[in-house]
Amino acid sequence: MMGLHKKDLNLLLIVMVLALFAPFILNPFPTDSALAQFNAGYPDLMQRFVIFGIFAVGFNILFGLTGYLSFGHAAFLGIGSYSCVWMFKLLSYNVVPGILLSVVMAGIFSVAIGFISLRRSGIYFSILTLAFAQMSFAIAYSVLSNPAFNLTNGETGLQVYASDPQWLQSASAPNAPHLFGLPMRATETLTVGGWDFQFNVGYYMCAIIMILAFYLSIRIFRSPFGLMLRAVKSNQQRMIYTGLNTKPYTLAAFIISGMYAGLAGGLLSAMDPLAGAERMQWTASGEVVLMTILGGAGTLIGPVLGAGFIKYFENIFSKINDNILHQWFSALPDGLEDFLITIVHPFIGKGWHLTLGLMFMMVVIFLPGGLVEGGQRIGAMFKRKPKDTNGGLSAPATPAE
Amino acid sequence: MDALIIQILNGLDKGSAYALIALGLTLIFGTLGVVNFAHGALFMLGSFCAVTISRLFQVSYVVVDETKTDFLGNPLKVKMPYVSDWFGPEVGAWIIDWSVPLSILFAIPIMVLIGVTIERGLIKHFYKRPHADQILVTFGLAIVLQEIVKYFFGANPIPMPAPDAFKGSLDFGALIGMQSSSIIYPYWRLIYFAFAGVLITSVFCFLQFTTFGMVVRAGMADRETVGLLGINIDKRFTIMFGIAAAVAGLAGVMYTPINSPNYHMGMDFLVLSFVVVVVGGMGSLPGAVLAGFLLGILESFASTTWASNMLPGINQIIIYLVAIIVLLTRPRGLMGRKGVMEE
Numbered sequence: 001m002m003g004l005h006k007k008d009l010n011l012l013l014i015v016m017v018l019a020l021f022a023p024f025i026l027n028p029f030p031t032d033s034a035l036a037q038f039n040a041g042y043p044d045l046m047q048r049f050v051i052f053g054i055f056a057v058g059f060n061i062l063f064g065l066t067g068y069l070s071f072g073h074a075a076f077l078g079i080g081s082y083s084c085v086w087m088f089k090l091l092s093y094n095v096v097p098g099i100l101l102s103v104v105m106a107g108i109f110s111v112a113i114g115f116i117s118l119r120r121s122g123i124y125f126s127i128l129t130l131a132f133a134q135m136s137f138a139i140a141y142s143v144l145s146n147p148a149f150n151l152t153n154g155e156t157g158l159q160v161y162a163s164d165p166q167w168l169q170s171a172s173a174p175n176a177p178h179l180f181g182l183p184m185r186a187t188e189t190l191t192v193g194g195w196d197f198q199f200n201v202g203y204y205m206c207a208i209i210m211i212l213a214f215y216l217s218i219r220i221f222r223s224p225f226g227l228m229l230r231a232v233k234s235n236q237q238r239m240i241y242t243g244l245n246t247k248p249y250t251l252a253a254f255i256i257s258g259m260y261a262g263l264a265g266g267l268l269s270a271m272d273p274l275a276g277a278e279r280m281q282w283t284a285s286g287e288v289v290l291m292t293i294l295g296g297a298g299t300l301i302g303p304v305l306g307a308g309f310i311k312y313f314e315n316i317f318s319k320i321n322d323n324i325l326h327q328w329f330s331a332l333p334d335g336l337e338d339f340l341i342t343i344v345h346p347f348i349g350k351g352w353h354l355t356l357g358l359m360f361m362m363v364v365i366f367l368p369g370g371l372v373e374g375g376q377r378i379g380a381m382f383k384r385k386p387k388d389t390n391g392g393l394s395a396p397a398t399p400a401e
Numbered sequence: 402m403d404a405l406i407i408q409i410l411n412g413l414d415k416g417s418a419y420a421l422i423a424l425g426l427t428l429i430f431g432t433l434g435v436v437n438f439a440h441g442a443l444f445m446l447g448s449f450c451a452v453t454i455s456r457l458f459q460v461s462y463v464v465v466d467e468t469k470t471d472f473l474g475n476p477l478k479v480k481m482p483y484v485s486d487w488f489g490p491e492v493g494a495w496i497i498d499w500s501v502p503l504s505i506l507f508a509i510p511i512m513v514l515i516g517v518t519i520e521r522g523l524i525k526h527f528y529k530r531p532h533a534d535q536i537l538v539t540f541g542l543a544i545v546l547q548e549i550v551k552y553f554f555g556a557n558p559i560p561m562p563a564p565d566a567f568k569g570s571l572d573f574g575a576l577i578g579m580q581s582s583s584i585i586y587p588y589w590r591l592i593y594f595a596f597a598g599v600l601i602t603s604v605f606c607f608l609q610f611t612t613f614g615m616v617v618r619a620g621m622a623d624r625e626t627v628g629l630l631g632i633n634i635d636k637r638f639t640i641m642f643g644i645a646a647a648v649a650g651l652a653g654v655m656y657t658p659i660n661s662p663n664y665h666m667g668m669d670f671l672v673l674s675f676v677v678v679v680v681g682g683m684g685s686l687p688g689a690v691l692a693g694f695l696l697g698i699l700e701s702f703a704s705t706t707w708a709s710n711m712l713p714g715i716n717q718i719i720i721y722l723v724a725i726i727v728l729l730t731r732p733r734g735l736m737g738r739k740g741v742m743e744e
Contacts, residue, residue, distance in 0.1 A: 063533075067531075067533065069532075069533040069536060069537075116725060116729065119728075119729070119732070120728065120732065122532055123436050123532055123536070123683075124679065124683075124728070126436075126533075126536060127675045127676070127679050128679075128725070128728065130672060130675065131672075131675075131676050131679075131721045131724050131725065132721070132725070134672050134721060135718050135721035135722070135725075138714065138717035138718045138721070139714070139717075139718060141714075141717070142713065142714035142717050143712070143713060143714035143715070143717065143718065144714075145714075146713040146714070282668075282672060283668070286540060289537065289540075293537060346552050351548065351552055353544060353547075353548045354544075354545060354548035354549065354552065356544070357541050357542075357544030357545040357547075357548055358541075358545055360537075360541040360544070361538060361541035361542060361545065364534060364537045364538045364541060365523075365526070365538060368530075368534065
C-alpha cells in the first residue's frame with residue numbers, strides 16, 4: 001500500500017496512531033491526581049513534539065543517510081520562523097502562505113550554504129556549517145535589526161504589530177494564526193471521568209504534516225536515491241572511483257533536510273507568531289543532533305522518538321522540584337530521605353541539562369544506535385533465537401575493504 | 402595612526418585567547434586526531450580554577466575587635482582570612498590581591514590532571530570510532546562540565562579583579578612619542594598578551610628542543626612507525642592532551658580579569674576557536690597562532706565606528722566571512738600541510 005513494504009507500513013501506522021491519539025496517550029493520569037504532572041497532553045507541548053519530530057526527521061535524512069554531521073541546522077529553523085512571521089505581517093494570519101514561504105526560503109538558503117559547505121567533508125563540513133549557523137545568528141541578531149532595513153527586530157524578536165499592512169487580512173478572520181478561518185489555538189476539551197483530554201487545532205495540523213513528512217522520509221529512505229546516499233556514507237571514495245559524482249546527491253540531501261528544518265520553523269511560528277534569533281544559535285543545532293542520536297540516527301522512527309523523548313523529559317524533569325521529591329520519598333526514614341534528595345537534586349529542575357548531557361554521553365558511548373538499538377537489544381533478549389538454517393556457516397556480513 | 406595602533410592593541414588580547422585555545426585544539430588534533438568539542442569547557446574550567454582558588458584564599462573567620470565600633474555602636478566584627486594568620490597580615494593581603502596570577506601555579510597540575518583523566522577515561526575509547534562520534538561525545542562532555550560548573554557557581558558572571566598593581570592603564574601614546582593619553586591601554590591586557598606570548602613560545606620550544614617534543618612531532622607525522630620503533634607513543638600523546646588542557650586552562654585563568662567568568666564562556670570561545678583552527682590550517686601549530694592573532698585584530702578593526710557605519714554588526718560576522726572565503730580559496734587554510742586530515 002502507498003508504495004511501502006509491510007514493515008514500513010506498520011511503522012507509518014504506528015507513528016500515525018501515536019500522533020493522532022497523542023492527547024489520549026500522553027494523558028494517562030487523572031487531572032487532579034498527584035501524578036498529573038507527568039501528563040504531557042497539553043497543546044503547547046504536543047505541538048513541540050511533532051514540530052521537533054519533523055526537524056529531527058529532516059536532519060536524519062542528511063546525517064543518518066549520508067553521514068555528514070551538520071552543526072548548523074538551526075539556521076534553517078530560524079529562517080523558516082522569520083519567513084512565516086513576515087507572511088503574517090504582510091499578507092494575513094492565514095498560515096498556508098507562511099509555511100510555504102518558510103519551506104522555500106529555507107530551501108534557497110540551504111542551496112547556498114550546502115553548495116559551499118559540501119566542498120569539504122568530515123570535520124571541515126561540521127565546522128563550516130557551524131560557522132554558517134553562527135553567522136546567520138549574528139546577522140539575524142544584530143546586522144539585520146538596524147533601523148534602515150529591519151528584517152528581524154533583533155533582541156525583541158519579530159512579531160506582528162497592529163500597524164503592519166496585512167493586505168489580505170479580512171475583517172471576519174480571527175486575529176491570530178489560522179487555517180482558513182480555523183484558529184490554531186482553538187482547543188476542544190473532552191472530559192471523561194477524571195481525565196481532561198485536549199484537542200487542539202494547531203496540534204492536529206502539525207501532526208498531519210508530520211505524518212506526511214514521515215511518509216516522505218520513508219519513501220526517500222527506500223528509494224534508489226536513498227540507497228545512493230547510503231553508499232556515500234559507507235565509502236565515498238569508492239563511489240568517486242566508480243566515476244560517480246556524489247556532490248548532487250549530497251547536496252540534494254542537504255537541501256531536503258534544510259527544507260524540513262524550514263518547515264519546522266514555519267510551524268513553530270504558526271503556533272506562536274514570534275520569531276527570535278536564539279532559535280538559530282548553535283546550541284539549538286546541537287539539540288537536534290542530540291534528538292537524532294538519542295533516538296537512533298539512520299533509523300526511520302528513531303528521530304521521532306528522540307525528539308519526543310527529549311522534549312518530554314525537558315518539560316517534566318524541569319518541573320520537578322525538591323517539594324515534589326519530598327512527597328515521593330516521604331515513606332522513607334528522614335535521614336535517608338534527605339540523603340536521596342541531596343543526590344537527586346542536581347539532576348532535576350534547572351539541572352535538567354546535566355541529566356541530558358550525561359544521558360547523551362551514555363548513549364554515544366554504549367548505544368551508538370540510540371533508543372532504537374536499545375529496544376532491539378531488549379527485544380532480542382526475550383526472543384527465542386532462530387534456528388541456524390545455514391548449519392553454522394552464517395558468514396559475517398561485513399564487506400571486504 | 403593612533404586609531405590604527407589602538408585597534409591592533411585591542412585585537413591582541415582577544416587574539417591571544419583565540420591563539421591559545423586554537424593551539425591546544427591543534428595539539429590534540431595533530432597528536433590524537435580527535436576534534437575536541439570540550440576544549441572550550443577546559444578554558445572555562447581554567448577560569449573557575451582561578452575563582453575557586455581566590456575564594457579559598459579568602460576563607461576567613463570572624464574576630465571581634467573591641468577597640469572599634471561599627472555604626473550601631475556594637476564592637477566591630479572583622480573578617481580575618483586564614484592566609485594572613487599563617488603568613489602575617491602583609492603577605493596575606495598580597496596573596497589575596499594576587500590571587501589570579503597565583504592561581505596559575507595551582508591550575509597547571511589541576512588542568513593536566515583533568516586533561517589526562519578525560520583522555521584516559523573517555524577519549525581513548527573513541528580512536529577507532531568515526532569522527533562524528535568523537536565530536537558528539539566531546540560535545541556531550543562539554544555540556545556536562547558546563548552544567549556541573551553552573552550547579553556549583555551559579556549562572557551569573559563572577560567578577561575577578563586583577564592585582565592592584567595592574568589596575569591602571571598604560572599611556573601607550575606618550576611611550577612611543579605621540580601626544581599623551583591618545584592611546585590608553587589597560588596594563589592587564591598587556592600582561593595577558595605577554596603571558597600568551599611566553600606560553601606559546603614555551604610550547605613551541607618544548608616541542609622543538611626536547612627529546613620528548615621530538616618524539617611527539619615524529620608521532621604526529623607517522624604514528625605507526627614511531628610505535629614500531631618501540632616507543633610508547635600513546636603515553637606521550639596522553640601527556641600532550643594534558644598539556645593542551647593546561648594551555649587552555651591557563652588561557653582561562655588569566656582571562657578572568659578581562660571577562661568575568663560564567664559557565665557558558667567556553668562555548669562562546671569554542672566556536673570561534675574552531676574557525677581559527679580551520680583558517681590557520683588543521684594540524685598546523687604556527688597556523689593556529691597566526692590565525693588567532695590575525696582574526697582577533699580583524700575583529701577589533703571591524704568594531705570601529707567607521708566599519709560599523711558602513712555595515713552595522715560587521716564585527717559579529719567578519720570572522721565567519723573570512724573563514725568561508727579562506728576555505729573556498731585555500732581549502733587547506735593559511736598554513737595547512739598537504740595530507741593532514743583530508744578525507
